Amino acid sequence: MRVLEPMTLKSHELINRFIRSATCEYMADEKGVPEDRFMELYSQLASGGIGIVISGYAYVMPNGKSNPGQSAIYSDELIPAWKKxxxxxxxxxxxxxxxxVHGGRQVRPKHHQGPIWAPSAVPDHAYKTRPREMTVAQIEEVGEAFIQAADRAKxxxxxxxxxHVAHGYLLSQVISPYTNRRNDAYGGDQKKRTRLVVDIINGIKKRVGDEFIVSAKINGEDFVPGGLKPEQAVASAQLMKNAGLDLIEVSGGMAESRLGVVRRDIKSIDQEGYFRQHSRMICRKVKIPTAVVGGFRTLSVMEQTISSGEADFISLCRPFIREPQLVLHFEKAAQQRASCVSCNRCFNPRGLRCWQLDG
Ligand SMILES: Cc1cc2nc3c(=O)[nH]c(=O)nc-3n(C[C@H](O)[C@H](O)[C@H](O)COP(=O)(O)O)c2cc1C
Ligand code: SF4
Incomplete structure (x- = not known):
């Protein structure tokens, strides 16, 4: 099966085409320092035979924190904790x-410090925030914060x-015509709306060298009126590729969307891989290594997605919360489908685990 076979990405030999999609751990202290529970969680994933593991979203500036228990990378003081x-x-x-990540307007007012920033002052009806429009200097400050965060990660x-350019957080707000209504160097058309992300990719490559992988998770579509459309996502992905992006992961939706990012009750194979059409467009038109996330549960559906050229990698989030060793079970043919029932009880500030099993 191609999904279980080795693959190359830049100079790296990957053991297979599976990715653990970013998943908030809810295991960091008030300042974003990962707690000891983090090590246990990632030890299980590190021995799970997964090609690439992506951590939960870490905020790059104190005013970019979206929820309690979220980890951070806004200061050099956090580097020793991440080394562990x-x-x-x-x-x-x-x-x-x-x-x-920077949360932008998708932050919880109760837990938030400082002004709420967004490309334009468009209120968020899901998070119930009224952001301020960022100045050009603040946009540049955010760009530098992402570059420094990547340097610290290295x-x-x-x-x-x-x-994290998906799900309605700040970089996703910047590339979306719904949340970015600017008419300056950072808005007005899709090229200008992608400029900040392009500057960040260029800046990271310059600061830490080309061997360090720079990936982006983007929306194939926002699913809000006036939001990012698939052809605009393709245009942004092309600009990111031109700037040297190494890997793109396709998702969709934001907190305000009618169609969810993390859809519930995936029971039949027709409900699986709900962003396949979006990844197909990006994979085929932009020709960049492409991962797709969203509702994959059955091995044959994953294999078909790869063999039909809709994506190069399969990303899973909830299946690995419940079964961190799922890929090993697939390899041994001990299992053909993930056991996750897509109930979403794992959104739990007490810590990441399958609360359907343990709760
Ligand atoms: C508990 C939980 C936390 C999540 N945290 C993140 C995150 O930090 N960053 C991110 O990009 N997506 C996050 N997601 C979304 C997933 O990465 C993924 O896009 C979504 O769950 C759909 O994939 P799945 O059907 O394989 O779960 C989270 C999802 C869950 C259930
Ligand atoms: S709580 Fe468990 S079964 Fe429910 S969505 Fe999360 S991982 Fe899947």
Whole structure:
């Protein structure tokens, strides 16, 4: 099966085409320092035979924190804590990437410090925030914060970073015409709306060198009126590829969307892989190594997605919460389908685990 076979990404030999999609651990203290529980969680994943493991989203500036228990990478003081986490992967064949984020307008007012930033002052009806429009200097400050975060991730021993440009967080707000209504160097058309992300990719490559993997998770579509459409996602992906992006992961939706990012009750194979059409467009038109996430549960559906050229990698989130060793079970043919029932009880600030099993 191609999904279980080795694959190359840049100079890296990957053991297979599976990716553990970024998953918030809810296991960091108030300042974003990963707790000891982090090491246990990632030890299991590091021995799970997964090609690439991506951490939960870590905020790059204190005012970019979205929820309690979220980890952070906004200061050099956090590097020693992250070194303890990456050490877990020392003898693992899996690559380990840190997902980095700024929440923008998708932050919880109760837990938030400082002004709420967004490309334009568009209120968020899901998070119930009224953000301020960022100045050009603040946009540049955010760009530099992402570049510094990637530099810290490299110092901490990660193989690369993933920019969180999906699900309605700040970089996703910047590339979306719904949330970015600017008419300056950072808005007005899709090229300008992608400029900040392009500058960040260029900046990271310049700061830490080309061997360090730079990935991005993007929306294939926002599913809100006036939001990012598939053809605009393709245009942004092309600009990111031109800037040197190494890997793109296709997802979709934001907190305000009618169609969810993390869909419930996936019971039949027709409900699986709900962003396959979006990844197909990006994979075929942009020709960049492409991963697709969203509702994959059955091995044959994953294999078909790869063999039909809709994606090069399959990303899973909830299946690995419940079964961190799922890929090993697939390899031994001991299992053909993930046991996760897509109930979403794992969104739990007490810590990441399958609460359907343990709750
Ligand atoms: C508990 C939980 C936490 C999540 N945290 C993140 C995150 O930190 N970053 C991210 O990009 N997506 C996050 N997601 C979304 C997943 O990465 C993924 O896109 C989504 O769950 C759909 O994939 P699945 O059907 O394989 O779970 C999270 C999902 C869950 C259930
Ligand atoms: S709680 Fe368990 S079964 Fe429910 S979605 Fe999360 S991992 Fe799957």
């Amino acid at each position: 986490v990456t050490r877990v992967f020392q003898d693992s064949p899996s690559l380990f990437l840190l997902q980095i 110092q901490a021993g990660f193989d690369g970073v993933q920019l």
